Amino acid sequence: MSDLSEKILRHVSETSPLNTLDLAQLLATDHQKIVGALKSIQAHGDLIRAEPQTSKFIELTEEGKQVAEHGSHEARIFHAVPSEGVAQAELMRLPNAKVGFSKAMSAGWLTLDKGGPPVVKRKVDKIVDTVQANLRLIQGGHLGQIEDSVRQEYKKRKLIQEVVQKSFNLTKGGDFSLTLAKLETDLTSEMLLTGGWQQLKFKDYNFDALGAPLDCGYLHPLLKVRAEFRQIFLEMGFSEMPTNNYVESSFWNFDALFQPQQHPARDAHDTFFVSDPKISTNFPEDYKERVKEVHSRGGYGSLGYRYDWKIEEAQKNLLRTHTTANSARMLYKLAQEKNFKPTKLFSIDKVFRNETLDATHLAEFNQVEGVIADYDVTLGDLIGVFAEFFKKLGITELEFKPAYNPYTEPSMEIFCFHNGLGKWIEIGNSGMFRPEMLLTMGLPENVRVIAWGLSLERPTMIKYGLNNIRDLVGPKVDLEMVQRSPICRLDK
Numbered sequence: 001m002s003d004l005s006e007k008i009l010r011h012v013s014e015t016s017p018l019n020t021l022d023l024a025q026l027l028a029t030d031h032q033k034i035v036g037a038l039k040s041i042q043a044h045g046d047l048i049r050a051e052p053q054t055s056k057f058i059e060l061t062e063e064g065k066q067v068a069e070h071g072s073h074e075a076r077i078f079h080a081v082p083s084e085g086v087a088q089a090e091l092m093r094l095p096n097a098k099v100g101f102s103k104a105m106s107a108g109w110l111t112l113d114k115g116g117p118p119v120v121k122r123k124v125d126k127i128v129d130t131v132q133a134n135l136r137l138i139q140g141g142h143l144g145q146i147e148d149s150v151r152q153e154y155k156k157r158k159l160i161q162e163v164v165q166k167s168f169n170l171t172k173g174g175d176f177s178l179t180l181a182k183l184e185t186d187l188t189s190e191m192l193l194t195g196g197w198q199q200l201k202f203k204d205y206n207f208d209a210l211g212a213p214l215d216c217g218y219l220h221p222l223l224k225v226r227a228e229f230r231q232i233f234l235e236m237g238f239s240e241m242p243t244n245n246y247v248e249s250s251f252w253n254f255d256a257l258f259q260p261q262q263h264p265a266r267d268a269h270d271t272f273f274v275s276d277p278k279i280s281t282n283f284p285e286d287y288k289e290r291v292k293e294v295h296s297r298g299g300y301g302s303l304g305y306r307y308d309w310k311i312e313e314a315q316k317n318l319l320r321t322h323t324t325a326n327s328a329r330m331l332y333k334l335a336q337e338k339n340f341k342p343t344k345l346f347s348i349d350k351v352f353r354n355e356t357l358d359a360t361h362l363a364e365f366n367q368v369e370g371v372i373a374d375y376d377v378t379l380g381d382l383i384g385v386f387a388e389f390f391k392k393l394g395i396t397e398l399e400f401k402p403a404y405n406p407y408t409e410p411s412m413e414i415f416c417f418h419n420g421l422g423k424w425i426e427i428g429n430s431g432m433f434r435p436e437m438l439l440t441m442g443l444p445e446n447v448r449v450i451a452w453g454l455s456l457e458r459p460t461m462i463k464y465g466l467n468n469i470r471d472l473v474g475p476k477v478d479l480e481m482v483q484r485s486p487i488c489r490l491d492k
């Protein structure tokens with residue numbers, strides 16, 4: 001039996017009721033330790049009864065303690081003013097000068113001479129620092145001597161604060177005893193054979209214990225957040241697109257999306273080109289011709305880009321820079337069907353960009369993409385879908401900013417207000433696919449397609465409070481972080 005438990009039992013046998021706070025003082029022990037020992041005594045049965053109490057008291061804040069020790073801000077400012085006065089600008093450089101100066105002025109201790117550059121002078125020779133004196137009284141437990149209004153003022157000045165202390169009033173229980181028998185934790189075969197178990201006392205199960213970590217694999221936070229996104233899309237009736245090709249042709253990654261062949265994103269500075277196999281050649285022939293036509297001469301009411309479109313540029317293989325390449329493939333497929341059916345698609349998979357690596361950028365990341373193709377859908381529908389999609393993530397405040405993408409018009413960046421960070425952050429990009437893209441594929445004229453893309457890493461980092469992407473992905477990831485991170489709910 002622990003020493004402390006024994007002492008508690010002895011004190012309760014002498015004084016009853018006995019408050020745990022008084023007991024802590026009596027035994028010169030931390031209150032938390034007393035409460036801990038009390039819990040273990042109670043595990044032995046009805047030895048001690050404990051009635052919860054709450055008491056409020058006033059204590060000095062850190063600032064209050066400073067004042068009690070070194071004087072109030074106003075007194076320190078007063079003492080910093082020499083008898084001949086001092087330039088106000090100089091005085092104001094001292095710590096806590098703003099409060100100190102204004103309090104000293106309203107106490108009538110100082111005056112401000114504004115004849116030239118403002119000079120602060122003493123108005124009285126001596127002062128009494130009542131704030132310091134009062135705080136010392138409170139510190140000494142004489143709060144009763146302080147008037148209510150003064151108390152309120154100190155509270156406002158954050159010199160004192162109210163603390164709520166939980167404690168217990170202890171009385172003897174029905175099975176009170178001065179000693180504790182050791183509780184058994186295991187039932188052994190010997191106890192069963194001898195029948196000894198009947199006389200022994202067993203420790204209660206603690207069903208609140210956290211338990212040992214499971215000896216099994218753990219899901220990485222990115223996988224958990226991915227599962228959340230996938231669940232949201234499925235709930236909203238979206239089907240998942242195939243995205244199992246990291247290597248893509250420039251044709252599907254750029255040309256099909258009406259992205260001109262001179263566009264800077266198609267430069268090796270931004271895109272990883274693949275050297276083996278270097279090119280793709282298998283494109284739907286008549287579609288390829290229509291893509292060439294719309295880029296070089298226009299069509300469907302568009303002037304096109306008016307340049308010499310080259311198949312060699314479209315053939316270049318690359319690591320896809322966005323999953324919108326997969327959306328393009330799916331929309332083309334949809335356009336080939338006899339009767340158009342409204343369709344909602346999503347994907348969550350890896351994309352690659354030739355980025356300069358830093359705390360928030362990697363050369364590969366995951367993109368979350370949603371696409372809705374339907375008759376006459378509008379930008380209003382897109383905003384409505386966002387409202388529902390992000391609400392399921394716990395995000396209700398959204399704002400949009402006009403943006404530019406070669407393949408969408410209009411385009412909008414999506415911002416959300418992050419409560420935890422207390423600011424607006426950009427979370428994605430969106431828009432309505434251009435007619436130059438959709439009509440070229442062969443979709444009916446009045447079919448519109450709204451779409452959006454986000455990164456998976458960004459919400460994951462925010463959710464798990466990480467500010468360096470290397471803590472989430474790559475060789476420096478702390479495996480214990482993966483084990484510790486609970487199932488993710490995207491609601492905060």
Ligand SMILES: N[C@@H](Cc1ccccc1)C(=O)O
Pocket residue numbers: 321322323324369405408429430431451452453454
């Ligand atoms: N492809 C865009 C995202 C996006 C998808 C669909 C429409 C508009 C924008 C990106 O990589 O940022």
